[in-house]
Amino acid sequence: xxxxxxxxxxxxxxxxxxxxxxxxxxxxxxxxxxxxxxxxxxxxxxxxxxxxxxxxxxxxxxxxxxxxxxxxxxxxxxxxxxxxxxxxxxxxxxxxxxxxxxxxxxxxxxxxxxxxxxxxxxxxxxxxxxxxxxxxxxxxxxxxxxxxxxxxxxxxxxxxxxxxxxxxxxxxxxxxxxxxxxxxxxxxxxxxxxxxxxxxxxxxxxxxxxxxxxxxxxxxxxxxxxxxxxxxxxxxxxxxxxxxxxxxxxxxxxxxxxxxxxxxxxxxxxxxxxxxxxxxxxxxxxxxxxxxxxxxxxxxxxxxxxxxxxxxxxxxxxxxxxxxxxxxxxxxxxxxxxxxxxxxxxxxxxxxxxxxxxxxxxxxxxxxxxxxxxxxxxxxxxxxxxxxxxxxxxxxxxxxxxxxx
Amino acid sequence: xxxxxxxxxxxxxxxxxxxxxxxxxxxxxxxxxxxxxxxxxxxxxxxxxxxxxxxxxxxxxxxxxxxxxxxxxxxxxxxxxxxxxxxxxxxxxxxxxxxxxxxxxxxxxxxxxxxxxxxxxxxxxxxxxxxxxxxxxxxxxxxxxxxxxxxxxxxxxxxxxxxxxxxxxxxxxxxxxxxxxxxxxxxxxxxxxxxxxxxxxxxxxxxxxxxxxxxxxxxxxxxxxxxxxxxxxxxxxxxxxxxxxxxxxxxxxxxxxxxxxxxxxxxxxxxxxxxxxxxxxxxxxxxxxxxxxxxxxxxxxxxxxxxxxxxxxxxxxxxxxxxxxxxxxxxxxxxxxxxxxxxxxxxxxxxxxxxxxxxxxxxxxxxxxxxxxxxxxxxxxxxxxxxxxxxxxxxxxxxxxxxxx
Numbered sequence: 001x002x003x004x005x006x007x008x009x010x011x012x013x014x015x016x017x018x019x020x021x022x023x024x025x026x027x028x029x030x031x032x033x034x035x036x037x038x039x040x041x042x043x044x045x046x047x048x049x050x051x052x053x054x055x056x057x058x059x060x061x062x063x064x065x066x067x068x069x070x071x072x073x074x075x076x077x078x079x080x081x082x083x084x085x086x087x088x089x090x091x092x093x094x095x096x097x098x099x100x101x102x103x104x105x106x107x108x109x110x111x112x113x114x115x116x117x118x119x120x121x122x123x124x125x126x127x128x129x130x131x132x133x134x135x136x137x138x139x140x141x142x143x144x145x146x147x148x149x150x151x152x153x154x155x156x157x158x159x160x161x162x163x164x165x166x167x168x169x170x171x172x173x174x175x176x177x178x179x180x181x182x183x184x185x186x187x188x189x190x191x192x193x194x195x196x197x198x199x200x201x202x203x204x205x206x207x208x209x210x211x212x213x214x215x216x217x218x219x220x221x222x223x224x225x226x227x228x229x230x231x232x233x234x235x236x237x238x239x240x241x242x243x244x245x246x247x248x249x250x251x252x253x254x255x256x257x258x259x260x261x262x263x264x265x266x267x268x269x270x271x272x273x274x275x276x277x278x279x280x281x282x283x284x285x286x287x288x289x290x291x292x293x294x295x296x297x298x299x300x301x302x303x304x305x306x307x308x309x310x311x312x313x314x315x316x317x318x319x320x321x322x323x324x325x326x327x328x329x330x331x332x333x334x335x336x337x338x339x340x341x342x343x344x345x346x347x348x349x350x351x352x353x354x355x356x357x358x359x360x361x362x363x364x365x366x367x368x369x370x371x372x373x374x375x376x377x378x379x380x381x382x383x384x385x386x387x388x389x390x391x392x393x394x395x396x397x398x399x400x401x402x403x404x405x
Numbered sequence: 406x407x408x409x410x411x412x413x414x415x416x417x418x419x420x421x422x423x424x425x426x427x428x429x430x431x432x433x434x435x436x437x438x439x440x441x442x443x444x445x446x447x448x449x450x451x452x453x454x455x456x457x458x459x460x461x462x463x464x465x466x467x468x469x470x471x472x473x474x475x476x477x478x479x480x481x482x483x484x485x486x487x488x489x490x491x492x493x494x495x496x497x498x499x500x501x502x503x504x505x506x507x508x509x510x511x512x513x514x515x516x517x518x519x520x521x522x523x524x525x526x527x528x529x530x531x532x533x534x535x536x537x538x539x540x541x542x543x544x545x546x547x548x549x550x551x552x553x554x555x556x557x558x559x560x561x562x563x564x565x566x567x568x569x570x571x572x573x574x575x576x577x578x579x580x581x582x583x584x585x586x587x588x589x590x591x592x593x594x595x596x597x598x599x600x601x602x603x604x605x606x607x608x609x610x611x612x613x614x615x616x617x618x619x620x621x622x623x624x625x626x627x628x629x630x631x632x633x634x635x636x637x638x639x640x641x642x643x644x645x646x647x648x649x650x651x652x653x654x655x656x657x658x659x660x661x662x663x664x665x666x667x668x669x670x671x672x673x674x675x676x677x678x679x680x681x682x683x684x685x686x687x688x689x690x691x692x693x694x695x696x697x698x699x700x701x702x703x704x705x706x707x708x709x710x711x712x713x714x715x716x717x718x719x720x721x722x723x724x725x726x727x728x729x730x731x732x733x734x735x736x737x738x739x740x741x742x743x744x745x746x747x748x749x750x751x752x753x754x755x756x757x758x759x760x761x762x763x764x765x766x767x768x769x770x771x772x773x774x775x776x777x778x779x780x781x782x783x784x785x786x787x788x789x790x791x792x793x794x795x796x797x798x799x800x801x802x803x804x805x806x807x808x809x810x
Contacts, residue, residue: 055739056732056757087728087758089742122725123759223711228729306628306711306797307805314806320527323492324633327461334460337494352461353492354528392711393806397799400712401719 018237317363423642
């Protein structure tokens with residue numbers, strides 16, 4: 001069902017020196033399934049992350065934030081599927097910490113050098129002892145296996161990579177992600193982990209992770225919901241042998257940030273391509289806005305309109321719905337007569353209504369495609385944003401209505 | 406398909422002295438269908454309205470606002486279905502004005518004493534001449550016929566009424582509405598017209614119409630979209646023979662405002678009951694909030710979550726989705742440990758997670774009902790709000806995906 005998305009093989013995903021990946025079977029929700037993933041990091045690694053803004057955020061998110069604040073350096077990442085450890089109160093936080101302690105004992109570090117991540121059912125106690133028992137039996141694997149191990153109801157494992165050469169030395173970026181709605185039915189969470197062997201100074205990395213999230217994971221939407229567990233982590237192992245990056249303006253910094261951004265965007269859009277019931281991948285470009293915030297607001301209003309999403313599903317060039325969504329985005333001083341709207345390269349609306357030369361068959365031709373770009377030209381300023389989404393299909397309702405019942 | 410909603414007969418809907426209603430067949434979209442409705446008002450009538458905040462608002466909305474600002478008094482209301490006259494630019498505004506001129510000639514008043522309303526397809530030119538021709542052939546009818554004549558894809562005509570006695574004299578309130586999503590597929594618009602024979606001073610009525618809209622039409626949502634044509638009008642003909650109302654505190658004022666509010670809420674919730682594909686009617690009460698705005702924000706976040714809506718459709722007591730929506734409503738300082746949530750009278754969540762005594766079968770029993778109340782107790786303050794919505798079903802996708810294709 002995923003729109004133009006295929007799994008990547010081990011060969012396609014470069015190893016990142018300074019990270020060893022393991023998976024194991026704890027039997028959290030299913031037997032004979034890899035449901036825990038352990039990443040062990042070299043002591044040189046810098047780690048930074050951004051987390052869900054949902055106020056009901058999960059226990060592991062609390063613990064991740066606390067451990068990152070301790071600034072002792074991160075030596076391991078432990079991820080489980082099958083249970084989100086969300087809506088579990090103090091007991092859930094204790095469970096997450098006990099798992100960190102067990103990992104720490106195994107690899108000889110402090111418990112607050114371990115970051116825990118969970119994804120799966122909300123409101124059920126985490127079977128922490130199963131995870132702790134399984135830790136001693138994990139097996140070393142490559143990124144492709146980890147991409148599968150962190151899946152819940154994703155239909156395709158999601159991985160992306162870039163390699164660049166700076167000063168004759170190769171730098172690699174490899175990342176994985178999971179998620180198929182911003183929230184899955186009871187199976188919460190978008191998780192993504194990107195690693196590079198570049199050496200990036202802590203504060204720079206902290207800033208980058210936010211900037212990169214804003215242009216990737218914060219630009220996608222399936223159903224407008226933000227999960228209790230959403231997390232995005234960048235790891236810089238520093239093993240490439242190149243100089244440490246501590247500002248944005250060197251050739252190396254630009255190249256590495258660019259590679260990280262590309263991998264993040266590829267993973268973020270992979271989540272949309274694998275969106276629940278998705279049959280189409282839609283890019284919404286809002287240009288010539290006064291501020292980036294208003295461009296994003298209009299993009300998201302279009303992307304979240306169930307009427308727009310069902311029109312894409314039906315391949316119906318129902319332009320009134322798109323214009324209506326623009327008008328509905330809460331920009332009080334928007335002059336609708338100035339707006340031009342394109343479907344791919346077809347001008348469909350201008351001067352507050354249908355474009356004079358627009359023909360229904362041109363719109364219909366574009367709407368039949370699997371990948372469509374809606375471009376909105378506001379003629380108000382110089383800012384812009386792109387939002388990525390999918391259509392709303394019968395399968396979305398089926399997946400979400402039938403999941404538990 | 407509508408949830409506990411039936412049509413009202415002529416006998417059930419009291420005549421409002423000072424309003425004569427006519428319908429006619431202009432053949433705008435279909436032949437042999439009443440598609441224009443004319444209300445002629447006594448010169449004593451006061452009229453006030455609230456209109457869509459969509460920036461792509463329709464031509465008749467522009468003209469209504471202009472004519473109300475002229476303050477010459479409103480003598481007629483003309484409504485057409487089959488075409489929304491939206492996204493039609495200057496030409497559309499000219500069409501709406503020409504129709505007002507034709508109505509004015511027929512009933513001997515000024516064109517700016519006529520308010521025009523349109524509902525139907527967006528982005529197509531209004532066949533104004535058909536409407537003007539049909540005006541001379543309209544026939545007098547009762548409220549029930551008007552309720553049917555303003556329908557587009559509504560499945561049930563929507564009317565409501567209250568009668569009260571003040572100082573031994575009877576005052577009547579009768580209203581009609583149309584709408585089945587905040588937007589119908591291409592068939593835009595929520596319209597509502599409520600009339601009373603009470604005598605209400607202009608500024609009081611102006612204030613009331615906003616306050617009443619905020620507690621009725623601004624508390625319902627089917628799919629979160631606001632149409633280009635949404636309009637709500639109150640007419641006070643002043644024919645009851647009772648004293649003019651010019652403040653809020655007399656016994657008469659309280660009784661009349663209350664009756665108007667009840668009719669508005671009944672019509673607003675009727676729109677939700679007839680929501681596209683609706684199988685359930687959901688009331689979301691948010692209590693003990695710091696501000697009314699935050700209560701509404703939380704209510705709407707729950708009501709707009711596709712995951713919550715599909716869970717209701719599936720009768721699935723998937724409480725994580727409800728909590729997740731609360732956490733996702735953007736209230737930065739929300740203490741989730743303090744929140745209690747009830748499904749009807751069953752306590753389902755407290756202390757940041759599942760309530761200790763909650764049993765899945767209790768939740769399942771409530772979720773099977775056709776009418777369900779979600780009550781959220783925030784323990785933050787004294788404000789509250791109720792939001793009314795419906796579930797998201799396969800039929801919603803079918804109706805919206807298959808409409809034009």
